[in-house]
Amino acid sequence: MKVSACAVCGGPSTSVIALPQLPLTGLYLRPGHSAPATTAADQELLLCDGCGHAQLGRALPPEILYAGDYTFRTAASHCAQSGTAFFTDFLERVAPGRRFRHAVDIGCNDLHLLRQIGGRVGARTGIDPVWADAPPPVEPGVVVLGATVEAVDLTALEGGPVDLVLCRHTLEHVPDPRAVIRQALDAVAADGLLVFEVPGFDRLLGRLRFDQIFHHHLQYFSRASLFRLLAECGGEYVASVEHPQHWGAILIAFRRASGESPAAPSAPVVTRAGVLARYAQFRRLAEATGELLTAATLPVAGYGAAQLLPNLAYHLGGLGAMEVVLDDDESKDGWRYANLPLTVRHPSNVPGWRDGTVVITALDNATPILRRLLGDQPRDTLLPLSYI
Ligand SMILES: [Zn+2]
Missing domain, CATH: 3.40.50.150 (Vaccinia Virus protein VP39)
Incomplete structure (x- = not known):
């Protein structure tokens, strides 16, 4: 379904960021399961210049969004x-x-x-x-x-x-x-x-x-x-x-x-120029992280099997030599991503994971993962995009 009216004020909502073939997220595959037919789709972010509300340009049907083992609880x-x-x-x-x-x-x-x-x-x-x-x-x-x-x-x-x-x-x-x-x-x-x-x-x-x-x-x-x-x-x-x-x-x-x-407190209205300026900064950081990943000491492992990892990989331009994402949740051991060449493993099943580069791949859980990595001391630890 294509969107053109602002969901807040009803005014025109027009494209501000194009996201061609944006991967679907949350598509984990348990062992033996195969990938659904659709694992990425064209998308765009729209912005309303009237009220500053942003929304997606396309709403994908639920049977595509929730095709995998989407099990968030x-x-x-x-x-x-x-x-x-x-x-x-x-x-x-x-x-x-x-x-x-x-x-x-x-x-x-x-x-x-x-x-x-x-x-x-x-x-x-x-x-x-x-x-x-x-x-x-x-x-x-x-x-x-x-x-x-x-x-x-x-x-x-x-x-x-x-x-x-x-x-x-x-x-x-x-x-x-x-x-x-x-x-x-x-x-x-x-x-x-x-x-x-x-x-x-x-x-x-x-x-x-x-x-x-x-x-x-x-x-x-x-x-x-x-x-x-x-x-x-x-x-x-x-x-x-x-x-x-x-x-x-x-x-x-x-x-x-x-x-x-009293009325709600005043808050700054998001502007098109503001979104584009921040997106340009994000692109620079993403490209720099992508370059570090390409040159990283082997082996390269991710830490944190986040739902959003396909999106992060999309913006970084890939994940370099990474083939494994470590995750402390043992029940995920052996899962794969439907749209990334990655297997999820419990750290106890990957001897030598500390010998190369560990990339924090669950950015919303960066703090506990960093805490753990500071104790485990991998050779190199890479935090994409740098904010914690
Ligand atoms: Zn609006």
Whole structure:
């Protein structure tokens, strides 16, 4: 599906970065499995010059996006777990000690967040299309609906009127985020609270993480474009905070407009010139890293079997002589990437991996990996793109 209208303000959204044959991410192959037919597709980043919202030019069909063994689960990821803790801390700061009657989590994944807030909520409902064709996890007191939120009537849920709507890292996957926010605002009780979290485009630009632009994330919210979207949907700003280490995420609390709250704080609108300048810097860093990789001492191993690694390889112009990506998760040993000539191995199965160059390949987990490598002392350690 080709996109041309801004998902926030409805104005024209036009190409700012072309991404021809951008690889699909998250396509891991277990031993014996073969690659799906499509492992890359033309893509582009669009920008609205009116409100500064960025979005993908094409939404790939789900059967292509989720063709591999796409198995992301929050509780299994330390990074996502600490992100959830940051989110529940923010909820406590916005609504200290408050008990809610009925919480809905849009994009509930493995119910990790709903489990964390169990003590302060009466009824709990989780909604996620990942449970449309699979048995959902069983959690006492939680009703799970395997559907998209657009297909659910939030005013007719078993748990009664909703006074807390949570939505973490879901809105960026949705082609029409405005419809989801309107739907949530329409359904929530007059005294209800909504707390959403999305990856932040401001930080993506600031830290030159253009490898975080991938086919699954259709929307790239800056603080300015997110605040504007909420206001246009009839939401009233309550509070927001940034989580700099976790996708530069923007957390925002809001409620139905009552006219009592001040407007959202002002935030800089992302400009086309700004995006292009940062992208040019990113290209220079990526090319320099690619050159270091080509000249690296052998053997070359990656560390961290990240979902986004195909994107990083795309921007670096390949991964040099790398054939193995080390990962501490033993259950991934022997997995391959559908679109990279790489096998995932547990370090204990690769003797001599410290003798050459180790490249940090999971940039969102760079800190714990670096901590480990500082102890293991490989001959050379290479951190692509340099920000930690
Ligand atoms: Zn716009």
